[in-house]
Amino acid sequence: MRIDIISLFPEMFAGPLGHSMLKRAQDSGLISVQVTNPRNFTYDKHHIVDDSPFGGGNGMVMKPEPIFRAVKNVVNANISLRKRIVLMCPGGSAFDQAKARELAGYEQLIFICGHYEGIDARIREHVIDEAISIGDYVVTGGELPAMVVIDAVARMIPGVLGAAEGAKLDSFYNGLLEYPQYTRPREFNGWVVPDVLLSGDHAKIERWRRKESLRATLERRPDLLDNMEITPLDNQLLQEIKLEQAGG
CATH class of the missing domain: 1.10.1270.20 (tRNA(m1g37)methyltransferase, domain 2)
Structure with a gap:
């Protein structure tokens, strides 16, 4: 699977995605991860990606043009892959194990990480396939939620966990919480x-x-x-x- 992330803060992903299971999955070629900064798709000299909201209000809103161009560039580079474009935001559908299994069936996932007061609504209306939330709370941006979803989805990809049935023992996979585990000493x-x-x-x-x-x-x-x-x-x-x- 190819995983693309549209984020203003690419450096946030280096640590979490560069260790443990996700690193092994990348090293073995089971998944590839690319992070694209929408600032690279601005046309002004200051690389401005946000502006004040129409109608007034606090905070800033991410402009639609840089996000649109960044997503278009990623899509065009891998036009033949069966893909899903996902916006991480508090107003999305609740993420669960069933959704992780569903997303694992795609060849490419593109995650858009919002920031500030959110992204111009035209991106949600015309660009994404779905919006996902990891819970009924708000965090600073979509980066941490995207990491959670990527980790959960990667576990569903055959070979990532090593053991063929590994993910099927996880809590929620079959609708139940996992049974207690024990090891030495007795x-x-x-x-x-x-x-x-x-x-x-x-x-x-x-x-x-x-x-x-x-x-x-x-x-x-x-x-x-x-x-x-x-x-x-x-x-x-x-x-x-x-x-x-x-x-x-």
């Missing part, structure tokens, strides 16, 4: 690893993991259970959990 500060995980009985381990995923979801995010298909085994496990919670 006992620490008097806290012990559940015996079932040391039993070698894979069927019992899988049942335990499913039950603990259901338990975590029921306790922390019960709303997720409303949107998933509950199997007969899930129903049985949920009943066991509720009896345990009731002291039965």
